[in-house]
Amino acid sequence: MGNTMSNATDHLWMHFTRMSSYDHAPVPVIERGEGAYIFDTNGKRYLDALSGLFTVQVGHGRKELAAAAAAQAEKLAFFPIWSYAHPAAIELADRLADLAPGDLNKVFYSTGGAESVETAWKVAKQFFKLTGKPNKHKVISRAIAYHGTTQGALSITGIPPFKEAFEPLVPGTFRVPNTNFYRAPEHLADDEKAFGQWAANRIEEAILAEGPSTVACVFLEPVQNAGGCFPPPPGYFQRVREICDEYDVLLISDETICAFGRLGTMFGAQKFDFQPDIITCAKGLTSGYSPLGAAIISDRIFEPFSKGDAMFGHGYTFGGHPVSCAVALANLDIFDREDLLGNVMRNENPFRMTLEKLMDLPIVGNVRGDGYFYGIEMVKDAATKESFTDAESERVLRGFLSKALFENGLYCRADDRGDPVIQVAPPLICDQTQFDEIEQILRSVLTEAWTLL
Template sequence: MTDTPVRNTTARWRDLDRRHHLSPFTDYRDLKGAEAGSRIITRAEGIQLFDSEGEAFLDGMAGLWCVNVGYGRKELAEAAYRQMLELPYYNTFFKTATPPPVELSERLAALMPEKLNRVFYGSSGSESNDTVVRLARHFWKLEGQPEKQHFISRTYAYHGSTMASASLGGMTPMQEGFGLPLPGFHHVVPPYWYDFGGDLSPEEFGQKAARAIEEKILEIGPENVAAFIGEPIMGAGGVIVPPPGYWEEVQRICRQYDVLLVADEVICGFGRTGHWFASELFGIEPDLMTMAKGITSGYLPLSAVGVSDRIVEALLREGGEFAHGYTYSGHPAACAVALANLDIIEKEGLVERTRNETGPHLQQALHAAFDDHPLVGEVRGTGLIAAVELVKDKASRTHWEKLGRVGGICRDHCFANRVVIRAVRDAMVLSPPLVITPAEIDEMVVRLKHCIDATARDLGVL
């Protein structure tokens, strides 16, 4: 008996993937064997993915936190097509510009927090956080303080995969064996009450976590610290929602010691929290702000750094070349797609809908399903970003041995039940497209409940 044509195609793609393609963040041993290999995703529509064998999956992660307006939006494909016919590419170096990045910059300036009125483009969040490092150090040099070279971030932070952005991040596996972090990058405790709060209340721990930044500034010397960078809600670190008062104290500390405040909005931006940017939710007034992912809903690679008036004024006043940029900075087709993406978000009211309808519905549905579950220690989130923390003992907030093992078991159950939910250590994290409906949220939570129940049975908890 021969395989069906579909299976023959799948087998061929898996074989080619094994033989020629090196995927990111992959243990390549897992791809060995005729029956092993990557799942081949061939098409998508709305919030659903379809693989090469015809299976449909609910995408609870919006790709990689990015497909905010959902899959199959013809408006975005048509925007790219029109721009590619007119001007597929030209660089923005050497006092040259093209219309799409200029128009997009105006749109972003109207949406970003106050005092951010200029934009520098890249192709990924990693690139833009690299730009943050270069631009912050360049700014302090122009200000006559070139010794301000050091950056403070947090454990579990994710800021990208380049050498500089991985140094900004606090993901140990991304640093060990790579000579990272580079000199000048420091990390403090994150505002992760569930893991690190001990007997303190969330508010008390939030203040303690903020003061850890101050202690690090004083240890390094304020005259040596360029910036503190943080995601308003730490996404890839496990959807860590800061306790009330944390960001107010962080901002006060940065202002007191004249340290630039950088908001990494790569995941939180463009409606994810029910606000255009989570900086608005937490009252953050950043000096620099990185954006990516939802800026084009992932349809084309694009990222950006919002730059404050204070920094721009120094650039204009002191002059001199900022010797930094990328071939695809301000790529016209990517920027055209971003403009069309913003049109969809505004026209369909996705930010307001996330804030007032779907975001509360997701949070309420998760709490109803899991607050009393014996395997669940905490449900946390806001808007359309959430985490369900799987623990061994709820009362003592004790994790299972070999952190990440239980999350991996649950993730495998999720794939088997055709719902894409990511495991971060032992937290199951969700970040669905903003176009998700309440009925689709209910179905996603039902499937996740089935998978967490199955995991609990595997562990002998149910």
């Protein structure tokens, strides 16, 4: 194991990574995990305050999930669900249909979030072709929202720097404002509900600007990830649902992050009490122990696909993989047995209050989020909300913060897609012990970061 560190960049091309940053520095190599903690090859311990990547809901090192994978692999390691089925895929689909809100009863498997988003967009397009509205194909999503990296999901993503290298992308996608109340227009800065109605009404405006006969769907995360955990203002999703109903537009809840307890409910739509036409999910479905995603689709949308010679010409070799489905079932068993949803609901306010202690630091402008999913926005001036310049972001965020947090034993995300934020999303097993650890490390590192501004 000794020379792993120096060899990591020889052949491994890391995702979303400036490879040159490891020309003169070793790549951190994480070797094992246990509960809420991860350990590198030198044996150093870190608090995994991002759940891997918003994924490891039940924590690391769960032997029963490894055992479920092994047992399934011994019995049936692989078979496709192209015109065939296997017991694990059937059982998990039943369970997801029971858990999902309303009439979301049809489960189309993928292997991850972006593939689930691709699935939902394709379902929407074909649904309208099958129901006599062939021009409805366009998608509306929000500024700075991240929906994945495949060509379709990237087209729906609202982060221009992520897209530039890959243009031209799939046409027909349009952006509306997100629900960042901290940066709300001045005339709405004091009224969160009015701001929410304003933001929702921009969706109607976009539908009318494009022509309702051409718009198929709206993709929204219950709490928007990129930009730093924007929760919806009260009444926002109810207004969006009204707009979608009025113009026959599908409301797709992208819950790649927000499903499976991240907000304290099984699905994010349940936390904010709205009914989507499709939920896209992945990550927490297996707590990351095996790759799996799903689009959970309403009976109404499935109906025209169920007749005559209609077929949805879409699928993935590893979608609904037997081992992944077995792991997902065992993962959901842990949710039930340990009442993880209840744990998040009981602890979300203590978690928020612990993070809000950081508001006494001059560099902290805003703490926002929901459940076990929070963003801390950093500013140069808390009174005016003045943000970092690009050069300051480069120096403070990339040059210092990311590395310093990790060196101090905290794995989280320092990011500036939008404004500079630190994001924390610990495993759902965490409690006040971990909240305090997160706050203490953030406090010491952010205090030092302030001196660099």
